[in-house]
Amino acid sequence: MFNNLPISLLRVLIIWCLIAGNEGNQTYDEEPDPEISINDAKYQASLRLVSLEKTNGYGHGHICAGTIISQRVILTAAHCVIDVNHTSPSDRKPEEFVIVVGSANLYDKANTLQYKVQNITKHKSFDWETYYNDITLLYLNDSIPWTWPTAEAVSLNSELVPEQTMCNVTDLYSRRTCS
Ligand SMILES: *[C@@H]1O[C@H](CO)[C@@H](O)[C@H](O)[C@H]1NC(C)=O
Ligand SMILES: *[C@@H]1O[C@H](CO)[C@@H](O)[C@H](O)[C@H]1NC(C)=O
Ligand SMILES: *[C@@H]1O[C@H](CO)[C@@H](O)[C@H](O)[C@H]1NC(C)=O
Numbered sequence: 001m002f003n004n005l006p007i008s009l010l011r012v013l014i015i016w017c018l019i020a021g022n023e024g025n026q027t028y029d030e031e032p033d034p035e036i037s038i039n040d041a042k043y044q045a046s047l048r049l050v051s052l053e054k055t056n057g058y059g060h061g062h063i064c065a066g067t068i069i070s071q072r073v074i075l076t077a078a079h080c081v082i083d084v085n086h087t088s089p090s091d092r093k094p095e096e097f098v099i100v101v102g103s104a105n106l107y108d109k110a111n112t113l114q115y116k117v118q119n120i121t122k123h124k125s126f127d128w129e130t131y132y133n134d135i136t137l138l139y140l141n142d143s144i145p146w147t148w149p150t151a152e153a154v155s156l157n158s159e160l161v162p163e164q165t166m167c168n169v170t171d172l173y174s175r176r177t178c179s
């Protein structure tokens with residue numbers, strides 16, 4: 001018997017993509033996105049709006065994923081720090097955000113660390129219309145301890161990745177499932 005119950009799990013997913021030379025030409029295989037453990041993507045961060053967390057509950061303020069690149073810095077997309085609820089998009093303020101790391105489940109506080117955002121450095125040429133330069137750095141109010149078992153920086157690449165290289169992409173997402 002199927003119950004259409006939203007079980008509100010939010011997990012890290014991993015998909016294959018083809019890195020093409022141009023945007024909009026990524027292809028995805030037909031496998032469903034497998035769920036992975038936080039241990040396979042300890043760099044994953046959740047970017048949340050404090051206001052939505054307050055009104056809708058822990059985990060429900062999630063608006064974007066981010067990547068831990070150092071103890072104080074999270075990489076995310078520029079469009080994630082823009083408030084589209086105004087007639088003309090405006091920059092959100094650091095205090096509107098909370099950053100959560102350490103878990104693959106958005107709604108489970110276990111093993112997580114939370115941070116305030118001290119500073120937002122959005123790419124100065126981010127273009128809202130085209131999404132060009134869709135990149136932002138968020139500076140945390142404190143350092144992520146590298147002794148934490150479920151948080152670490154992503155390993156950065158120092159070499160150019162050839163076109164058509166197969167890579168993994170991880171994301172945090174919410175979805176409804178049937179049981
Ligand atoms: C983009 O996708 C098309 C259609 O699948 C393919 O023919 C083309 O080679 C791709 N271009 C690149 C740069 O991968
Ligand atoms: C934008 O406004 C709508 C309607 O008031 C609200 O439901 C939604 O949560 C807002 N989105 C953000 C990102 O604040
Ligand atoms: C950073 O922010 C978090 C979350 O609000 C808070 O618990 C922590 O005490 C803050 N750290 C510092 C050094 O202010």
Ligand SMILES: *[C@@H]1O[C@H](CO)[C@@H](O)[C@H](O)[C@H]1NC(C)=O
Nearest residue numbers: 094118119120121122137139
């Ligand atoms: C925020 O970042 C900008 C640009 O990197 C820098 O000029 C500014 O001093 C920073 N502000 C704070 C409060 O850290």
Ligand SMILES: *[C@@H]1O[C@H](CO)[C@@H](O)[C@H](O)[C@H]1NC(C)=O
Nearest residue numbers: 014034036040166167168169
């Ligand atoms: C991508 O993820 C799969 C499944 O977890 C893993 O077997 C593979 O090694 C990963 N590839 C890369 C390039 O990280």
